[in-house]
Amino acid sequence: MTTGSKFPVKRPRAKSGSTSGRPKFRRRADARPDEILDAALAVFTEKGFDAARVDDIAMRAGISKGAVYLYFNSKDALLRGLIEREVAPAAHRLRALAEAGGDDPKSTLTLLVTAATQLLSDPRMFATPKLVLSVAPRFKEIAQFYRERVIDETIGAIASLHRRGVENGAFRDIDSDAVARMVIGPILVHAMRKHVLGAKDAAPPDLRAKAHLQILFEGIAA
Amino acid sequence: MTTGSKFPVKRPRAKSGSTSGRPKFRRRADARPDEILDAALAVFTEKGFDAARVDDIAMRAGISKGAVYLYFNSKDALLRGLIEREVAPAAHRLRALAEAGGDDPKSTLTLLVTAATQLLSDPRMFATPKLVLSVAPRFKEIAQFYRERVIDETIGAIASLHRRGVENGAFRDIDSDAVARMVIGPILVHAMRKHVLGAKDAAPPDLRAKAHLQILFEGIAA
Amino acid sequence: MTTGSKFPVKRPRAKSGSTSGRPKFRRRADARPDEILDAALAVFTEKGFDAARVDDIAMRAGISKGAVYLYFNSKDALLRGLIEREVAPAAHRLRALAEAGGDDPKSTLTLLVTAATQLLSDPRMFATPKLVLSVAPRFKEIAQFYRERVIDETIGAIASLHRRGVENGAFRDIDSDAVARMVIGPILVHAMRKHVLGAKDAAPPDLRAKAHLQILFEGIAA
Amino acid sequence: MTTGSKFPVKRPRAKSGSTSGRPKFRRRADARPDEILDAALAVFTEKGFDAARVDDIAMRAGISKGAVYLYFNSKDALLRGLIEREVAPAAHRLRALAEAGGDDPKSTLTLLVTAATQLLSDPRMFATPKLVLSVAPRFKEIAQFYRERVIDETIGAIASLHRRGVENGAFRDIDSDAVARMVIGPILVHAMRKHVLGAKDAAPPDLRAKAHLQILFEGIAA
DNA sequence: CATGAATGAGACTTCATTCAT
DNA sequence: TATGAATGAAGTCTCATTCAT
Structure with a gap:
């Protein structure tokens, strides 16, 4: 999974386990x-x-x-190598989020929403998604790659969190994918407005997360 | 305000008053x-x-x-002319949605979510947003234009719908912007997955809308 | 000579002597x-x-x-037609100048220099020469045409004026072409500086002409 | 003033101090x-x-x-860089001419006219002036630049030569600018006829110079 | 490993010229 | 005769990519 590289990248130095000579001083060429x-x-x-x-x-x-x-063999390769490299951390981040709160689904979800809201306020964290969105029409493979490995993974993780909560008795039994979209969607809306369309922040992250969770758990009906 | 054109477009001599009748044979310059x-x-x-x-x-x-x-004077002008042309219909559509259900906020919101879900399943309806997202990093003015005239308008419309519901006693008193994001977000997530990242539909629109509304109104807590 | 057109021009209306119908009112199409x-x-x-x-x-x-x-058949034809049309007046002007002063070579030359200095102070009078100079590298035929019909004619006229003066006893017997260059040159220098290189006038035409003639007739040696 | 460059030119990394010797094999980038x-x-x-x-x-x-x-950044820059490069040599040449004959104004002028006549018989020497004339209508800055740095300098140098001669008692006290035009004009007329309008030489340079000087010094009156 | 000069394909844009009306 | 929409052939300029050093 880590080794299997969908988008091959030129590796000018055989990464052979051999601690060949001295580690030299020269260039941190590996970097x-x-x-x-x-x-x-x-x-x-x-x-x-x-x-x-x-x-x-x-x-x-x-x-x-x-x-x-x-x-890198080409500008395209640069893009592919980049996306590929960024997918692992993204996936890791989301997994960390999904497992944030131990085994209480409700508090896990709370932590997840809070952390995600926080995270996506950082422009650097949204840099890759933003890039992927902009190149997606031309690089279908990248779009697919990103969707499968990041988006669908995230949705899946949240959905399964929800299902656990259902079994748990913590959550009502509703379409888990819809739940996942309710979790991600509002955060995405804010991130896009801010990082893509250049809006200035209004409410601070913690308030946003709080309101988000409130509605998520209890709905908006009086 | 509607007439004031931010992005001017070359108009080759309007051939005054030509409600001329025949679809002409060649040179239908007006179109x-x-x-x-x-x-x-x-x-x-x-x-x-x-x-x-x-x-x-x-x-x-x-x-x-x-x-x-x-x-059109340039490729850029083409883009700007296009965005400008598309903004009016988009704004009109969203206004129509916001006023969809008469004066009962709850049913209005229901209709709105249903219609929006339906609408954004159509690739053509998402074509402009998708385009705007992809050019936003380079054309800040377009990004701003679109945000102000479409996104913020939509959010505002939903927020004010929510406020009416609050006064009405139909909705709980929560941050209206957060509500708006809960309304738009899930629909956007689906549209992006599908139209930008190339995912195949899973659930049909009506089911999605139904689940969306259920969570929106009642939350997910048991 | 007048009819033989080196650069043929489209004549959409047969210029037949026929006073065809009524002279019409319509367009002064001939113009x-x-x-x-x-x-x-x-x-x-x-x-x-x-x-x-x-x-x-x-x-x-x-x-x-x-x-x-x-x-006109082409942009080139426009240029050629233009030059051709302008040659006649130019030639006529110079002939008028050369014959300006009756049969006294000295006073004729005086009038000629004065008039030419005056004339070439007018931008419109220098418009064609300026144009010819700028297109000469590409339109050799035009360059040749203009040289033969205007420049060389002028030089010839002045030279013959000089010769008459020599026979007359009014002028010393020197190379007539050199004389012609001494007559034209200074005027040309000023015209070029002004009309081509954009200089502002210093001395007024009459003063320039006067100094010019003074040197021409008596030289600069003490 | 000599270093201050009015028309900046791209200089790709000067490859410092490379008085490297060998004519190199390929890439003689400096040239x-x-x-x-x-x-x-x-x-x-x-x-x-x-x-x-x-x-x-x-x-x-x-x-x-x-x-x-x-x-060079553009075709225009090419033109400007070219003119700029050519101005210095042109200015230098004229200065050399003006100082040609030591401190006897009369013989200096004689040498100057002889040399200039000679010089402007060479097409390469007239190449830049010819170019400037052809682009002047569109590139006013170039026209001005050339006029100020070359034409007016030349006229000024000759005028001041004349003034020295006046003080000297060698020349009569006449308008010095007119004198300068009498010096340059005839040479220019010949150069233009030949290099721009494509005429064939008639008299050889030395004869032309001689006649020119004769008239200049003594006039044409008998 | 690294450089940067060089290439060449191609994009946008302009405009002389044509042609149906 | 006159129009002006339309074409298509350039021309300027950019930039990914290569290659000698």
Whole structure:
């Protein structure tokens, strides 16, 4: 799962277990690809995939344009490598969230919503989703990859949390996917307004999370 | 306010008062701008703004590349003209939704959610939002324009609907913006999964709307 | 010589002597080509040949772009027609100058220099020469045409004036072409500085002419 | 003042201190800008600014079209860079001419006229003036730049030479600018006839210079 | 490993010219 | 005769990618 790479990336140095010679002093050459991807994420997010020039990325990574091609075969590969790298942390984050509260579904959900609200207030956390959304029409594989590995995983995790709560007697028996959308949706709306459409925050995260949970648990009917 | 055009569009001599009758034989110049914008929306949505070639748009509109420039000064102008044209209908649609159910807030909200769920299942209805999301990082003005005229309007309309319900005694007194996000969010999540990330529908719209409303009104707590 | 047209121009109306029907009231259609050439001269002079758009010319002539092509086959033809038309007046002007002063070579030359200095202070009078200079590298035929019919004619006229003066005993026997260059040169220098390079006038025409003649007749040596 | 560059030119990393010796094998990047400007001068002179294609220039410089843009931002920049580069030599040449003959104004003027006549018989020497004349209507700044730095400098130098002669008792006290025009004018007339309008030489330079000086010093009156 | 000069395909945009009306 | 919508052939400029050093 970690090794199987859907989007192959050039690895200029055989990562052979051999502690070949001395670890040298020279370059933290192993870090290069990551540095480049960091730069790529920044530039792609800022300008969009097409408008970003490989030169920009190289410059932000502090290397020459040619050097980028030592590590990645193409601009597309850069994008794919980036998304691929970002999926693992995203998936990890969401799993951490889903397991946040131990085995009480209700408090777990509370923690999850609070943490997610907090998290997605950070522009860096929303950088990858934003990028994926903007390139999705052209890179169907990336869209699919991201959906399956991040979105559907998240929905699935929340749904299963809900089901546990149902069995538990904590939650009413409703369509779990709908529940998941009720959990994610409001947070997404806010994140999009803010990070994509440039809105300024109104309410602070904790208040938003609180209201969100209140409605989620009890509804809006009097 | 409705007439004031933020993004000016070339209008080649309006051929005054021409309610001329016959659909003409060739040169139905009056329809051209709209035809071009239709084509532009299709191509932009499909490929993204940068990847779309003016040639593609011209071809889809059934005219030559040069002819596009008879009506629009640049590719950017095409985008702006398009967004501008689409904002009015979008705003109108949402207003229609918000006023869907007469003066009973509860049933109004029910109708609104049902209709919105229905509506956003149609790819064409989500085409403009999708496009806006993809160009937002580069065209801040468009992002702002769309947010103010569509998103914030929608949120405001729902929020005020909620406030009426509160005064009415139909709804509990909660943060109205949070309510609005609970109304929009789940629908948006589904639309994005489907239209942007390419997911196949699972539940049909009416079921989704029903579950959505159930949770919205009564919450998920047992 | 007058009829033989080196650069053929479309004549949409057979100029047959027939006073065909009524002279009509309608359009002074016969004037059209001239109006167009007027417009062309203005625009070409202002922007240069390439930068001038046929649309500009049409607009300045108060007609549609298509109408220009009813009278001229191409933009090049417009240029050639224009130059051709301007050559006659230019030649006529210079001949008038050369014959300005009756049969006293000295006073003729005086009048000629005075008049030419005066004349070339007018931007419109220098418009065609300026245009010819700017297109000469590309339109060799025009360059040649203009040189033979205007420049060389002028030089010839002055030279022959000089020769008459020599026979007359009024002038010393020197290279007549050199004399002609001494007559034209200073005037040209001023015209170029002013009309082409945008300099502001310093001395007024009469003073310039006077100094010019003084040197011409007596030299600068003490 | 000499360093202050009115028309900035892209300089791709000066490869510091490289007095490296060998003519290198490929990539003699240091020479590139100059090579390109040489090519540009040739093509612009031949065809005029607009009719010249960047491709032509690149081809004549022996590089690809794209490479031109590594050194110059635009076709305009190419023109400006070219003019700027040519102004210094032109100014230098004229200064050298003005100081040609030591401190005897009369012989200085004689040398100056002889040299200038000689010089402007060379097409390459007239290439830049010719170019400037052809683009002047569209590039007012270039026209002004050239006038101030070359034309007016020349006129000024000759005028001051004349004034020295006046003080000296060598020349009569006449309008010095008029004198300057009498010096330059005839040479310019010949150069234009030849290099711009394509005339064939008649008299050889030395004869022309001689006649020019004779008239200049003694006038044409018997 | 790294550089950066160089290429070449292609995009947007302009405009002379045509043609149906 | 006149219009103006439409075309299509360029032309300028950009940038991903390559390659000699």
